[in-house]
Amino acid sequence: EAGVAQSPRYKIIEKRQSVAFWCNPISGHATLYWYQQILGQGPKLLIQFQNNGVVDDSQLPKDRFSAERLKGVDSTLKIQPAKLEDSAVYLCASSFVRVAGANVLTFGAGSRLTVL
Amino acid sequence: QQQVKQSPQSLIVQKGGISIINCAYENTAFDYFPWYQQFPGKGPALLIAIRPDVSEKKEGRFTISFNKSAKQFSLHIMDSQPGDSATYFCAAIMEANNNAGNMLTFGGGTRLMVKP
DSSP, X not given: OOOOEEEOSEEEEOTTOOEEEEEEOOTTOOEEEEEEEXXXXXXXXXXXXXXXXXXXXXXXXXXXXXXXXXXXXXXEXXXXXXXXXXXXXXXXXXXXXXXXXXXXXEEOOOEEEEEO | OOOXXXXXXXXXXXXXXXXXXXXXXXXXXXXXXXXXXXXXXXXXXXXXXXXXTOSEEEETTEEEEEETTTTEEEEEESSOOGGGOEEEEXXXXXXXXXXXXXXXXXXXXXXXXXXX
């Protein structure tokens, strides 16, 4: 079974620039998550999709972050304009069903963003 | 609001020793407690998990101890090996909550180093 694919793995941008991250979940996984992991901290959920609908985006800074999952498969996370505090690893994860407890949440390797 | 507190932040153990990582939670509605292991440059991977109706779960060298009344749980790694060197995250979720916004809440992480 192929894992969760993410790209790019690394990105360095200047503040106020924009950046986009791409995620391809495990085939058949209806639920897709984007997490932000700041260095030395645990992952924090930004947004959760069920198929192509948003289930929870309460912790997404909507003034600068946006995400979409148009066809219920791949997803993109965009930051515009970026701030210094956005420097983090952006993890994409997927699970078979929305309840992520007993159903294994599989993470991708992440996209590391550095904002200068 | 930090709903899951994890300690210590870092831990150094000799090969063959016991590694102990502790977590405490606030929300009594949490009903599923997974532990994730993260190697550098990789996403977190599910290691072991427990529900509050049992006080202990063992899988190989990894054991979770759960104290429901104290709202605490811990991960014990017996006979620790250099290959166990990684960052460990405890987490919690309300598995029974099928409403929107059911999210996995992570602790801050513990960086474990096992010395040969």
